[in-house]
Amino acid sequence: MEKIRQAPKGRSGIRAGAKAALTLIALTLVSINLRPAITTIAGSMGQLEEGLGVAAQTLPLLAALPVLAFGISAPCGPWLARRLGARKAVALAMLLLAVALTARVLVPALMLPGTFLAGMAIMTASVLLPQIVKANRGSGWWTGLCSMGFGLGAALGAGLIQPLQRVLGGNLAGALAVWAVPALLGAALILRQGGRARAPVETDVSAHASCSSAEGLPAGTPGRTRASRPLRQQATAWAVTAFFGLQAMLYFAVTSWLTVYLVSRGLTTGDAAALLAWYSVAGLPASLLAPVLASRPAILKVMAPGLGLLVAAALLGVLTGPAELQFLLVGVLGVAQSAGFGLAIALVVLRSSGPKAAGRLSAMSQGLGFALASLGPLGAALLHDLTGGWEATFWALAGEAGLLALAGYFAAKGPMVSVDARDVPAADAQPAVVGS
Template structure:
């Protein structure tokens, strides 16, 4: 039986969109704000370099572990309630992480990662259900919001921590603003769907998804995008420093790459709506990302060009991957099941990528192997995008 949701007024639709965008702002900022402060955290807490590195990997491991069950949570509790609960978990994780003890730093990081995983899976499903004709544009909008929030968190992390009377605990706690504001704006949505929407045969969606070639093609595209993105985001400053840039210049270029991920959200939505299918654009953004990686390898003196191109290409590929989750499925429950599958496998790859890239660097003394492997992965993305971009559904 399918529950009929109450009709939303124009103002209600606007509040829903605002809630979606604010949820998006809480999905990256609490993670990206940590990386600039790893040095301060190590100095004051005494954790080793390896332990500090775990802080950046823990959220990805949480994404991989929780994503498969997020669709089940959404079906049983309803998407509005599940997203509200996810925001509460994110806020609790940030508070725990900022409380002081070293164990709380790690436990809080894992906790907020679990909350982010649920929201990551359910947002594409929500768009499929409530905005079936605006999937591409709204996916682009929440990608922009997420990118701007993560860039802001990265930029202000160190200055905030160095303010008189402040420290890294307070700087980490400052990202609480994102889930708290989202909770306030999202609260009215709890009354819109008083019961979960159950569709015939919904319990079998997950099994069918895992046996669908198209689902594996979408999963592969999004998974490789995540793998390449997190390797480069994690190691780009080190790559640039080894290429001869100062730490300050490398940090600036890292920020440029993050800001560039927001640009595709401005143009990709209108383009996708006019396309019969998305094969061409999937191939184009994959190859653009490939060119940027080869450029960093062969011509690092033009790093500004390559990091901007990487941010644009990887950001566009990520938006396309999320759009595929909605466009390649027949209804919202199927979209949630595919989102869980794609993000589980994608973030498993992403969690393994940075450590493996670091091992390759230690073994060879340079970043050439990591960059070439990432370039090969983007070429595979183009192949998978050619299949995932077809105008068909599972």
């Protein structure tokens, strides 16, 4: 009888483990789709005017537009998740991304609005990834694989844009539109993981918040527990937001203009695009390992400020190093910045008390953070135009990396972020998961 009782448990454990593994694979595939929409444009920036008829004066706006969309649309992820469930919300975002990637190249007039829509879709999915990881009680490896997926997608987008264009007979529009296919695959895979259609009704702002409100009801509103506090009153939430925003501003400034800078140093367009891809590839191990290492508090307290200083040193290395060493220097910069992004995602998970807190903190840090990050490409271009060179731009970015170190120090040191004393796992949680 004892063996009979244990058999169903064993089968149930295997099924739960398999479902958790498939959930992780689905999340990783989704994360891979969240950067090619940007890096394909960055990798073909010098060809857009001739290949797609994009006016030269709109190129800085095109570089900043998806990041601006990130900042505006961050609250929409939690809003959709409360109504559809996190998985269905992510699948819908992937479908919208596929539509945007196709429309913006098939209809030239839709390049700017299509890019903006792509940014909204990316942000909707991106905000929900930490929430799903937290709900599944995923380990640092979960966060690491998801953040590595971002880097892998960025590398594939930048590195394959030129080869795809050659395979398609010089068709730049086709090389850009082909990225709708993995977005559709991501939508299909995340839907197959099931889960309830919508999250359970909670006693706080969940049933009342709108897409335009990340904070929800003010303190004292009926339904809010006495133990809860708005995120805007929690210093750790602001430190995590600052860290996310500063690292994102650095990332988008670099990915938008690195190829242009390298061409100004004498590299060919193809070599510059290859180095942009290398910038992402070199950082893949770091984006995987950073969240794993950060799960140890002693390491986190050193890593969070230390990465900011490493990014500053790497930026100045790319600026002052000879062209022959750019492969090495760009690789170091990629490692530092990819680790910073992995740590930013990990901080949302590690510094929140539960899935609901992680969802709110993710929306706040990514929403406000990406709104700040939208200034990166525009600010870099403005400094370049004002000074006629890249020195002022790189020194300004290095100074910003110093602020990143400061934000990391306070994000790692502060108390946990909590929005509700009863922050229990959301509807997407699975019964058996990878240990934390």
